[in-house]
Amino acid sequence: MKSLFKISLVLLVLVLASCGRRENGQLVGVLDRPAWKGINPYGMVYVPSGTLHIGPSDQDVSNTFVQRQKSISIQGFFMDDTEITNNEYRQFVYWVRDSLAHTYLDHYTQNDAGDEYIDWEYEIDWEDETLEDLYYQGDDRFAGRKELDASKLVFEYEWYDWQKAAHDHGRSPRNTFIQRRKVNVYPDTLVWIRDFAYSYNEPMTRNYFWHPAFDDYPVVGVDWHMATAFCYWRTKLWDTYARTRGDGVNTEDFRLPTEHEWEYAARGGHDLAPFPWGGYYTRNAKGCLLANFKPGRGNYPEDGGLYTVKADAYFPNDFGLYNMSGNVAEWTVTSYNENAYSFLHDLNPDNRYDAKDDDPEAYKRKVIRGGSWKDIAHYLQTGTRHWDYQDTTKSYIGFRCVLTFLGRSLNDF
Numbered sequence: 001m002k003s004l005f006k007i008s009l010v011l012l013v014l015v016l017a018s019c020g021r022r023e024n025g026q027l028v029g030v031l032d033r034p035a036w037k038g039i040n041p042y043g044m045v046y047v048p049s050g051t052l053h054i055g056p057s058d059q060d061v062s063n064t065f066v067q068r069q070k071s072i073s074i075q076g077f078f079m080d081d082t083e084i085t086n087n088e089y090r091q092f093v094y095w096v097r098d099s100l101a102h103t104y105l106d107h108y109t110q111n112d113a114g115d116e117y118i119d120w121e122y123e124i125d126w127e128d129e130t131l132e133d134l135y136y137q138g139d140d141r142f143a144g145r146k147e148l149d150a151s152k153l154v155f156e157y158e159w160y161d162w163q164k165a166a167h168d169h170g171r172s173p174r175n176t177f178i179q180r181r182k183v184n185v186y187p188d189t190l191v192w193i194r195d196f197a198y199s200y201n202e203p204m205t206r207n208y209f210w211h212p213a214f215d216d217y218p219v220v221g222v223d224w225h226m227a228t229a230f231c232y233w234r235t236k237l238w239d240t241y242a243r244t245r246g247d248g249v250n251t252e253d254f255r256l257p258t259e260h261e262w263e264y265a266a267r268g269g270h271d272l273a274p275f276p277w278g279g280y281y282t283r284n285a286k287g288c289l290l291a292n293f294k295p296g297r298g299n300y301p302e303d304g305g306l307y308t309v310k311a312d313a314y315f316p317n318d319f320g321l322y323n324m325s326g327n328v329a330e331w332t333v334t335s336y337n338e339n340a341y342s343f344l345h346d347l348n349p350d351n352r353y354d355a356k357d358d359d360p361e362a363y364k365r366k367v368i369r370g371g372s373w374k375d376i377a378h379y380l381q382t383g384t385r386h387w388d389y390q391d392t393t394k395s396y397i398g399f400r401c402v403l404t405f406l407g408r409s410l411n412d413f
Helices: 002-019 086-104 129-134 162-168 202-207 224-244 259-266
Strands: 044-047 050-054 070-074 077-080 108-110 116-118 154-160 178-184 329-335 365-369 386-389 402-404
Touching: 044 259, 050 259, 070 259, 077 259, 086 116, 086 129, 086 154, 086 224, 154 224, 178 224, 224 329, 259 329, 259 365
Parallel strands: none
Antiparallel strands: 044 077, 050 070, 077 402, 108 116, 154 178, 329 365, 365 386
């Protein structure tokens, strides 16, 4: 009996010792957490937390009901310093193309858990007959050229419906809130013809996306779903790289900005500024135009660009952001409602609706901001709200990404 008691006592001591061995009996939290130093994304600038007054930036009676004045606060975030360019978006298109080629060629490997995934170390032999299905065949071939069939470039992205999950209170299984959508990622180059009747724009259709002359120009012909898919892919691209470094911590998702993140960033730290450069006019003291838009009665080339211009043309605003007005209008994540300013919260306001294909057209409206190369100056104002349907492509709408800053805002240090 005594020996049994001694054994039990020793085991108890060992258990107690193991429970407090590293913590020394203190409440210190979990000690083996991965380190997090944050990231400084390439091509992005930091927009600090702050407050702005939204509403009409001019005496615009017709817009007072859709732009009611309101004071809001915005959390700090990173934003692309330019619109996503043709060459940056081409990286996405090529990734989808190469992933299809690897799949056709059965270039797979397994991890320790037995899950299969593409082995990107394999070289792709584009002359392999297995890949013939990726190219136009038969009567679809033009002038005997071997051209990639753009309709095959389909990418599936996912998102989590956080609003629906929050209001469900844990009653439904998790997969109820995971949404998936497949999109064709190749830009709709025919927008250059479709958007303009009786106008010769075929050269832009043939050249704008693929020709090296336009590599640094903003991508167009992408609808809201394609822009969202790009953000999802960009997040996966970064997370995969982080895992290879052994970081073990995923970043926050790249995404489209909310319309008020966009407006706050466009003003460059100057509250109530009607334009990103701060002033009330579209010309400087020398008479030079400050953005790429449709000046006067239609003197398109006066500002230096008949259509779009390079994504870093003109001077940046005080946050270091280029072309927040003009060049191309930009998708936001926000759903468009005329009276949204009447019910939005004043802390990180956000109004979203994941419209389904069979929803009424009015439900598919997404806010676009900034105006474009073919717009008059009114649409360039930082406070001007406009919209387009999420499933439409235009020759004058592009996008840029944001990334929420995690932790205390940088401007507080």
